[in-house]
Amino acid sequence: MLARVVSFSLARAPSIGARGQAAIRVTGTCSSVLPGRKFHSFPDAKLGLSEEQLMLQETAAKFAEERMLPKAEEWDRAEHFPVDVLREAAELGFGGIYVRDDVGGSGLTRLDAAVIFEALSGACVSTTAYISIHNMCCGLIDVFGTEAQRQHFLPGLTSMKRFASYCLTEPGSGSDAASLMTKAVRDGDHFVLNGSKAFISGGGDSDVYLIMVRTGDNSPKGISCVLVERGTPGLSFGKKEKKLGWNSQPTRAVILEDCRVPVANLIGKEGEGFKIAMKALDGGRVNIAACSLGAAQKCTELTSSYVKQRKQFGKPLGQNQSLQFKLADMATSIYASRLMVRDAARLLDAQDPAATAHCAMAKLFACDAAWKVCDDALQMHGGYGYLKDFPIERYLRDVRVHRILEGTDAVMRMIISRNILKD
Numbered sequence: 001m002l003a004r005v006v007s008f009s010l011a012r013a014p015s016i017g018a019r020g021q022a023a024i025r026v027t028g029t030c031s032s033v034l035p036g037r038k039f040h041s042f043p044d045a046k047l048g049l050s051e052e053q054l055m056l057q058e059t060a061a062k063f064a065e066e067r068m069l070p071k072a073e074e075w076d077r078a079e080h081f082p083v084d085v086l087r088e089a090a091e092l093g094f095g096g097i098y099v100r101d102d103v104g105g106s107g108l109t110r111l112d113a114a115v116i117f118e119a120l121s122g123a124c125v126s127t128t129a130y131i132s133i134h135n136m137c138c139g140l141i142d143v144f145g146t147e148a149q150r151q152h153f154l155p156g157l158t159s160m161k162r163f164a165s166y167c168l169t170e171p172g173s174g175s176d177a178a179s180l181m182t183k184a185v186r187d188g189d190h191f192v193l194n195g196s197k198a199f200i201s202g203g204g205d206s207d208v209y210l211i212m213v214r215t216g217d218n219s220p221k222g223i224s225c226v227l228v229e230r231g232t233p234g235l236s237f238g239k240k241e242k243k244l245g246w247n248s249q250p251t252r253a254v255i256l257e258d259c260r261v262p263v264a265n266l267i268g269k270e271g272e273g274f275k276i277a278m279k280a281l282d283g284g285r286v287n288i289a290a291c292s293l294g295a296a297q298k299c300t301e302l303t304s305s306y307v308k309q310r311k312q313f314g315k316p317l318g319q320n321q322s323l324q325f326k327l328a329d330m331a332t333s334i335y336a337s338r339l340m341v342r343d344a345a346r347l348l349d350a351q352d353p354a355a356t357a358h359c360a361m362a363k364l365f366a367c368d369a370a371w372k373v374c375d376d377a378l379q380m381h382g383g384y385g386y387l388k389d390f391p392i393e394r395y396l397r398d399v400r401v402h403r404i405l406e407g408t409d410a411v412m413r414m415i416i417s418r419n420i421l422k423d
Contacts, residue, residue, distance in 0.1 A: 043335040045118065045297065048342070053115050056108070060116045063092060064123035072124035075248035076394055079240075081205055082127060082248060087160045089131060094120075096158030097135050099142045103150055104158035110283060111345040114290040118338075121294030125398035128294070130249040132287035133201050136280050137164035137210045144225070144268040144276055153208060153227065162207035166284075167197040167254050168277050174198075175411050177212075178220040178274060182256060184213035189263050191215070191226060193234070193256040199405075203252030204237035206230065211254070212273045223273035227265040234259030245397030282356050283348060284406045285363035289341045292370035292402050293334065295395040299377035300330050302392060306381055323380060330373045337366035357419040364412035367402040374399055 046054055067085050075082055089095065097113045099105025113135065121128040138157050141149060156162040173179045182195025193213055200209075209228045216222030228235055238253030268276055304327060307318035317323055344362035347355040374396040378385035385392045403409050 043331050053112060056112055057115050057119050059092060060119035064120045068123035068127060079247045081250055090160035094131060095160040096138045099138050099154060099158055103154035110348040111342055114286055114341055114345045117287050117290040118294040121291040122298040125291050125295045125395060126246040126248040129291050130201055133166055134164050136284050137166050140210060140276060140280050163202055164208045165200050165202040165206040167200050167209050167211040169198050171198045175408055180212060180214060182213045184215045190260045191263060193259040193261055195256050197254040199251055200254045201249050201251055203250060203254050205250050209254060212277050215270050220274035221271045224270045225267040225273040225276045226261050227267060228261050232259055244400060246401055281406055282359045285359045286341060286345050288402050288406050289363045289366035292367045292399050293337055293341060295399045296334050296370035296373035299374045299392055299395050303377040303380050326376055330376055333369040333373055337369045341366050357416055360412040360415040364409055370399050371403060
């Protein structure tokens with residue numbers, strides 16, 4: 001499968017193809033990264049990875065550097081959703097990273113995904129975060145969908161010919177997700193949906209919406225999951241939201257007014273929606289923490305270069321011990337965060353019962369640490385860091401929402417403390 005992803009990239013992605021031959025050598029199902037190109041400086045993101053994971057990391061980093069980084073500032077400024085580049089990423093296998101290969105997925109692991117998302121987000125956090133959300137939807141259909149649903153929806157989604165959105169949050173239910181009010185009433189072989197979802201990434205532009213609805217009582221067991229396709233009568237969207245960051249992906253409300261959806265679009269069984277939603281969030285928390293890591297690493301690299309060149313009081317800023325210590329703290333935070341994120345991903349892959357708590361700890365620690373690293377990087381750039389001519393402020397704006405979505409810092413602490421105190 002790994003060889004398929006690489007051969008796919010070399011054959012079909014012009015930006016990777018010719019130059020990729022110089023960076024990646026593939027023999028059968030084994031690959032090796034050739035010397036001469038560093039993925040990251042310090043702390044080294046290659047530590048602890050297998051040979052195959054190093055190849056994935058290199059492929060993602062090269063794609064990010066060549067196809068995402070040059071346009072990231074423009075996408076942010078113009079609030080442009082880069083559909084063409086997303087589809088190029090899908091040609092590398094990034095449209096269905098942990099989806100089975102019979103429907104176009106790459107069949108990789110959660111740890112592999114974390115490595116890929118970290119590498120991509122070093123160029124554009126916002127675009128990478130959307131890719132992670134799209135993958136979350138694909139993964140849920142792959143795991144909980146029927147064979148007919150898998151064959152109908154996933155080939156188009158894994159190729160990113162079609163895009164997906166995850167719809168859980170409502171205007172009146174954020175952290176208290178189980179209190180959602182969007183209703184689905186059975187009418188023959190259809191559900192009739194009424195309600196609205198808030199802050200939906202890809203809203204209005206995506207083709208498939210994975211929506212949590214209430215089909216039963218007011219408990220979590222009354223929640224189900226349905227797929228709604230764009231163009232379905234009764235499905236509409238709010239205005240495009242103006243946001244601090246994440247500007248390369250559109251955010252809108254999803255509105256359902258007597259929206260008739262075939263019962264065949266039910267994912268899993270009635271009453272399993274909350275379980276499906278929570279499973280999605282475990283993986284989503286690792287993904288978004290990995291995106292935060294990529295931003296923090298990039299900001300540290302940019303700052304390291306800046307303080308070596310920028311002079312004040314007759315010497316480079318890098319010779320100031322207080323700034324040296326700040327860089328040391330930044331690097332240590334990144335290293336600790338990376339260990340937690342990758343450990344949580346391994347627990348997800350192993351389906352360990354402790355995975356939920358460890359995903360919460362990884363998200364809490366890594367997203368908070370990354371925010372501080374980006375903020376410290378901006379501070380060390382001084383007034384230049386505050387200018388949009390420099391990329392630091394974009395990374396800072398993009399990672400701020402990571403402490404809110406996929407579960408706020410407070411919710412992460414609730415999950416962690418619950419595991420500490422349970423009998």
